[in-house]
Amino acid sequence: xxxxxxxxxxxxxxxxxxxxxxxxxxxxxxxxxxxxxxxxxxxxxxxxxxxxxxxxxxxxxxxxxxxxxxxxxxxxxxxxxxxxxxxxxxxxxxxxxxxxxxxxxxxxxxxxxxxxxxxxxxxxxxxxxxxxxxxxxxxxxxxxxxxxxxxxxxxxxxxxxxxxxxxxxxxxxxxxxxxxxxxxxxxxxxxxxxxxxxxxxxxxxxxxxxxxxxxxxxxxxxxxxxxxxxxxxxxxxxxxxxxxxxxxxxxxxxxxxxxxxxxxxxxxxxxxxxxxxxxxxxxxxxxxxxxxxxxxxxxxxxxxxxxxxxxxxxxxxxxxxxxxxxxxxxxxxxxxxxxxxxxxxxxxxxxxxxxxxxxxxxxxxxxxxxxxxxxxxxxxxxxxxxxxxxxxxxxxxxxxxxxx
Amino acid sequence: xxxxxxxxxxxxxxxxxxxxxxxxxxxxxxxxxxxxxxxxxxxxxxxxxxxxxxxxxxxxxxxxxxxxxxxxxxxxxxxxxxxxxxxxxxxxxxxxxxxxxxxxxxxxxxxxxxxxxxxxxxxxxxxxxxxxxxxxxxxxxxxxxxxxxxxxxxxxxxxxxxxxxxxxxxxxxxxxxxxxxxxxxxxxxxxxxxxxxxxxxxxxxxxxxxxxxxxxxxxxxxxxxxxxxxxxxxxxxxxxxxxxxxxxxxxxxxxxxxxxxxxxxxxxxxxxxxxxxxxxxxxxxxxxxxxxxxxxxxxxxxxxxxxxxxxxxxxxxxxxxxxxxxxxxxxxxxxxxxxxxxxxxxxxxxxxxxxxxxxxxxxxxxxxxxxxxxxxxxxxxxxxxxxxxxxxxxxxxxxxxxxxxxxxxxxxxxxxxxxxxxxxxxxxxxx
Numbered sequence: 001x002x003x004x005x006x007x008x009x010x011x012x013x014x015x016x017x018x019x020x021x022x023x024x025x026x027x028x029x030x031x032x033x034x035x036x037x038x039x040x041x042x043x044x045x046x047x048x049x050x051x052x053x054x055x056x057x058x059x060x061x062x063x064x065x066x067x068x069x070x071x072x073x074x075x076x077x078x079x080x081x082x083x084x085x086x087x088x089x090x091x092x093x094x095x096x097x098x099x100x101x102x103x104x105x106x107x108x109x110x111x112x113x114x115x116x117x118x119x120x121x122x123x124x125x126x127x128x129x130x131x132x133x134x135x136x137x138x139x140x141x142x143x144x145x146x147x148x149x150x151x152x153x154x155x156x157x158x159x160x161x162x163x164x165x166x167x168x169x170x171x172x173x174x175x176x177x178x179x180x181x182x183x184x185x186x187x188x189x190x191x192x193x194x195x196x197x198x199x200x201x202x203x204x205x206x207x208x209x210x211x212x213x214x215x216x217x218x219x220x221x222x223x224x225x226x227x228x229x230x231x232x233x234x235x236x237x238x239x240x241x242x243x244x245x246x247x248x249x250x251x252x253x254x255x256x257x258x259x260x261x262x263x264x265x266x267x268x269x270x271x272x273x274x275x276x277x278x279x280x281x282x283x284x285x286x287x288x289x290x291x292x293x294x295x296x297x298x299x300x301x302x303x304x305x306x307x308x309x310x311x312x313x314x315x316x317x318x319x320x321x322x323x324x325x326x327x328x329x330x331x332x333x334x335x336x337x338x339x340x341x342x343x344x345x346x347x348x349x350x351x352x353x354x355x356x357x358x359x360x361x362x363x364x365x366x367x368x369x370x371x372x373x374x375x376x377x378x379x380x381x382x383x384x385x386x387x388x389x390x391x392x393x394x395x396x397x398x399x400x401x402x403x404x
Numbered sequence: 405x406x407x408x409x410x411x412x413x414x415x416x417x418x419x420x421x422x423x424x425x426x427x428x429x430x431x432x433x434x435x436x437x438x439x440x441x442x443x444x445x446x447x448x449x450x451x452x453x454x455x456x457x458x459x460x461x462x463x464x465x466x467x468x469x470x471x472x473x474x475x476x477x478x479x480x481x482x483x484x485x486x487x488x489x490x491x492x493x494x495x496x497x498x499x500x501x502x503x504x505x506x507x508x509x510x511x512x513x514x515x516x517x518x519x520x521x522x523x524x525x526x527x528x529x530x531x532x533x534x535x536x537x538x539x540x541x542x543x544x545x546x547x548x549x550x551x552x553x554x555x556x557x558x559x560x561x562x563x564x565x566x567x568x569x570x571x572x573x574x575x576x577x578x579x580x581x582x583x584x585x586x587x588x589x590x591x592x593x594x595x596x597x598x599x600x601x602x603x604x605x606x607x608x609x610x611x612x613x614x615x616x617x618x619x620x621x622x623x624x625x626x627x628x629x630x631x632x633x634x635x636x637x638x639x640x641x642x643x644x645x646x647x648x649x650x651x652x653x654x655x656x657x658x659x660x661x662x663x664x665x666x667x668x669x670x671x672x673x674x675x676x677x678x679x680x681x682x683x684x685x686x687x688x689x690x691x692x693x694x695x696x697x698x699x700x701x702x703x704x705x706x707x708x709x710x711x712x713x714x715x716x717x718x719x720x721x722x723x724x725x726x727x728x729x730x731x732x733x734x735x736x737x738x739x740x741x742x743x744x745x746x747x748x749x750x751x752x753x754x755x756x757x758x759x760x761x762x763x764x765x766x767x768x769x770x771x772x773x774x775x776x777x778x779x780x781x782x783x784x785x786x787x788x789x790x791x792x793x794x795x796x797x798x799x800x801x802x803x804x805x806x807x808x809x810x811x812x813x814x815x816x817x818x819x820x821x822x823x824x825x826x827x828x829x830x831x832x833x834x835x
Contacts, residue, residue: 018585018587025656025657028657028660029657029658029659029660032657032659032660032663033659036663043690046689046690046691046692046693047689047690049692049693050688050689050690050693051689053693119447119450120439120440120443120447121440121441121443121447121450121451121454122440122441123440123441123450123451123454123455124447124450124451124454127454127457127458133813133817134809134813136816136820137766137770137812137813137816137817137820138770138808138809138812138813138816139770139771139773139774139784139812140770141773141774141776141777141784142773142784142805142808142809142812145784145788145805146801146805146809149801149805153801342674342675342676343675345675345677345678346677346774346777348677348777349776349777356675356677356678360677360678360681364681364685370681370685370686370689371686371689374678374681374682374685374686377674377678377681378674378678381673381674381675381678382670382673382674385672385673385674386669386673
């Protein structure tokens, strides 16, 4: 019952390349490929001609040369004699630092605001809506600059901490919030602190082990073991005991005012702090909307069904609502993390030395290696985003509704 | 019936009681407040905290607005008048409004031109945004880009006119041969347009005085005008490119698909600021040595590439949301690819993706402030650069940033409200 037959063999005509749908796609693809290669050859030949005219070449040797500039906020050792590569690494770490801190704070603020936007309290609801609308509809660059201006203008200068009745004072003698930046106490690890650390890690492993055991007990025997308080106890008690037994090996170095400035402790410059705050509250406004949408996406029937099964409210939340809401919330949440990481490149506007500030800023201007620097810069961000999207896809596949 | 219970009960009411007003605590404002402001101890505390917070903000900002000074010419003068009292020096806005809106190089006697262009922008965009307006207004929308170019950049009207004629002739040629195949018609239209542009170039340079406005070079654009120009130009250019990219990504031809995928993922993976670096320092290496493209053109190229990748993803979402039956129905009617896309698929897919496209547009408009990082003087660049660095206004942060926040908020909030309204409109259609 063949209803059609193949066209007679050997009757290929050139016009089939255009008119026959079987061959047409090959024609188009070959044309596209030729156009692409043509365009690329054109661009590259222009590039080579321009480079030759300017007496330049493409080379990454500058990465090994001394950078010759200082970076005022570093996570690893760096001085002006270090190489450009080292400066770029400092920048990468600074980018990752502000992105990590920002994601953390944005998630906390965003979840709180998102939940409060659904609160029965009219005033809170409206206040949160105003917050979300204001922050979503104004460029993040403006927020970064405003928060930087607020920090510099409102917070006291280190000299205000001087004297007996100073205008400003440190919080609990440990934290100093100044217009130049924040000073935190720094832990100092003495001999034996490794043991305390090991005990702490072991107790965290213990917490997970205990939780797994409790779950198994619940599923196998139907016995409900307390989980929360034993976890808290496991978290604190062994580490504190080890700390006391080893003779208090971990001390704190407090910042102290010496001369015109604070010395000691951890110093986070105002550029880092304001960038962190601005990125967090800007992204939090978007996350709040995602959280709200995620909670609203779960129908009320789910809560009622769970309640009719006899589950208590906190278990309804943990076992029924959250697992479903998270499936809706997490993909946009991760893309917000991605946005935050990409927006952290605006650090250059407040002088925080992230990768855009070091490699794409001073290194580029000093060496004049524009193409190489911008290429490396793009590759770094591309790697991060592709890594995050890969994680997101893996997560999406893991939580996807398994339908028959 | 009324005496049924006469033996067993002492009294039975046999008429209805008149309806009584609910107790004071269960009606009106009191009930509303009990339910919405003080439903429990936690919420009561939250409400009180919120009221305190609002009080602090109002108490702090009201005198600042109320005592605001609008007429001085420098910060020192303004502080002298205030004598240490709280008050805003809004005079920076009255004195520098022209710089904030138009940048510091645009000739001040020509401000009416961008103003007219932006008022006409509203007219041109209206029929696109609101479907119930007369369709004939779309004609003006088609003419508008050329008119706006002439108004903002100046020069003879012949050059935008010739471009317009080229476009129209190309379109006419396309219509003429459309029946014999989409690809050939598109090629013919393109060739016609290019020939007319080429001829028009000679005409415009020969008769450069015809209806000429004072020419303003691109590098003199600045202030909020620059944000508006970048926003509108890049969004309107990136729409068609984004749609093509989305179609390419959905295509069955692997090479075309992969070209589109690589482009989209690359652009979406890097921050806009690196693309602006490319525009600033790298892009000119890729053009022939004698070309001298303006920074603003290079920036427009990069922002357009950026926006089209995002729009492509939104449109792809719309294409994927269409049921397969639509594609199959188009095929079974015997439509070819171009026809089925143009007549069946895209009208539906674009309708679904309008809210997403509007979101991209808002995000893009906000991102135009990033050009201040590569030393272009848009609104943010003007504030950070010439105004805050001037001796008269060094230190006027709140008034200037407040102005910037307000300007962007009005535009972006307006657009996002429109998007929500549209979403509601579209939802109703499906019921």
